[in-house]
Amino acid sequence: MDKKAALTAMDKDPDSLDKALKNWPSSDLRSKIRQDNRIKLTFGIHPRIVEMENTSKLNEWISDLEWLLKANRVVAVGECGLDNSGRKWDVEKQIKFFEKQIVIAVKRDLPLVIHCRGDERTDEICLNTLVRLLPKHFKLHRHCFNGDEMMYRKWKTSFPNCKFGISPFILNDQKYPKYRSLVCNMKLKDIVLETDAPYLHSEFEDFGSPLMIKDICEKLANIFLCSVEEIANITTKNATDVYSII
Ligand SMILES: [Zn+2]
16 A cells, blocks of 8 residues: 555544555555566664563574575574563573574675664673674665764764664654754765655654655755755665665
């Protein structure tokens, strides 16, 4: 279901939002999307899944992951990382499966998409784990980054090839005022744009869409006082660099 169809469905039946979200995009559409060679893939075991599943199942999935990464058009390992935003937080278990995925990424020479959500301590453990296992120039995408300037500088010092995902948080100045000041202090060459659709959304929408990439681009043009084309060109180059897409 595309965004317009989902909204129409919601108009008719407001309770259908959950259904619309679950069906967005539909599996039929997803299969069609996957046929487009411009669409690249990443595979990983998300830390929230690590938290929920038992160790033997997760070990099976680690073997599956090694196999899945051999598929055409795979450009990275992830999302993987640490998340202590849920009710439970088995830090040892999350680190263990994060480490396994880092080792796989090194073996396959694929960049990592890092999901790191929680407090400063979570960020510190995440960065220390990466520093322990990766060479300094390894490519990272710190997905949906919403840390502070200090964290940004720490990550850049440890991994100069790290790119930071700027998400729809930037479209909601009132709710996230610190996010704008963080982005103002970042270098454009460190930024990639992402929507995390349908999970993240702007203050004007009930759910997200990949189309929001244009809004994020316009917002950055406004912040960095340059044209939308310039932001699009630089951030596209950053994305193709980090994922080695020719
Ligand atoms: Zn994530």
